[in-house]
Amino acid sequence: MSSLLLARNGRRAISVIGGGRRGTDALSGVHPVTRRFIIDMSYSAHFMDFKGSSIPSTMKKLVVTKLSPNFREAVSMQTVTVPTPGDADLLVRNRYVGINASDINFSAGRYDPSLKPPFDAGFEGIGEVVGLGLSASSRYTIGDIVAYFGSGAFAEYTVVPAKESVPVPAVKPEFLTLLVSGATAYIALKRLGDLAEGETVLVTAAAGGTGQFAVQFAKQAGCHVIGTCSSNEKAGFLKSLGCNRPINYTSEDLAKTLKKEYPKGIDVVYESVGGSVLELAVNRLANKGRLIVIGFISGYQTASGIPPFTGGTLPVKLLQKSASIRGFFLPHFLSDYREALGSMMQMFAKGKLVCEVDCGDLAQGGRFVGLESVFRAVDYMYAGKNLGKVVVEVAPPSVSNSKL
Structure with a gap:
């Protein structure tokens, strides 16, 4: 099978991301000893930055398992396989995620009554691109910093369509606001x-x-x-x-x-x-x-x-x-979204817009660090204690050669 075909069928060809385990080889006639664990092509690091980002085989994410306006009752922490980006997708290693009042509307099933548990929680995140599909590589590369507005943000890694990602100059929680x-x-x-x-x-x-x-x-x-x-x-x-x-x-x-x-x-x-x-x-x-x-x-x-x-x-x-x-x-106003975001980012860059962030430094239990802190952050916001946008730091800065 050609390396190009492997890239186009990445979800099926990549059974382990950055792990040392040997899964059952899906390609008949290929000797297990010669198998590569990321993507079988000489330039695989461009698509899955295994060594640079130390992508594990599993991750944590928050999943709505029961419909309820009580976030702690509705949502649970799960350990799952790190997802693989499709052809037009990015795999983002989340550094910060934003907390919104509507997180509990979503967990209560009020936005889409047809959506039944389990489904992923969280609306927005910012982090580093650590993997991407072939089409997505025309616009992004490993190490790029992106922010996104979409479902499934409460996770250590999130797959995001490249067209819905917003390139940002740095991993600053202010961009999440x-x-x-x-x-x-x-x-x-x-x-x-x-x-x-x-x-x-x-x-x-x-x-x-x-x-x-x-x-x-x-x-x-x-x-x-x-x-x-x-x-x-x-x-x-x-x-x-x-x-x-x-x-x-x-x-x-x-x-x-x-x-x-x-x-x-x-x-x-x-x-x-x-x-x-x-x-x-x-x-x-x-x-x-x-x-x-x-x-x-x-x-x-x-x-x-x-x-x-x-x-x-x-x-x-x-x-x-x-x-x-x-x-x-x-x-309902997504046609206005790009212009709004671009305008606000320019204002912020010029010092004409304050983007106040509350990471819980004064909260009981301390700063919101780690995915498990999302629960405390939601409680903190509903207690009316926040000043500015409530943000959770999912992971500390990478110590690898990435751009973070």
């Missing part, structure tokens, strides 16, 4: 916010993963920005981002403050909490106000996933103010 959290704020405000200079914008959970970006993009549009948060430390962080009026709702009455200080109402609301906060936001909308619902985290841990909301008079309230409520779900 842009993939979901940053992109949500950027696209939602651009497509649904219709921001105009001088308008007033309210961002709820403003010091969180996506809130921090909504504050900055609204400021860049010349708006007056109000941001809700749960501590004085977070209020100070919001001020550093340019937020005009941070409101610590644990020490101030949010409803009274908004009514007193903004009697004309709020032009745009970027809302991710839901429940009573959503009701308050509706009541404080200005004429022609726009309220963007990007989530309702206050209800995610409940059986229904939806916090209580009294909407009986909603049509009247919207009609009286010519106001609107608009929902935003990132997968």
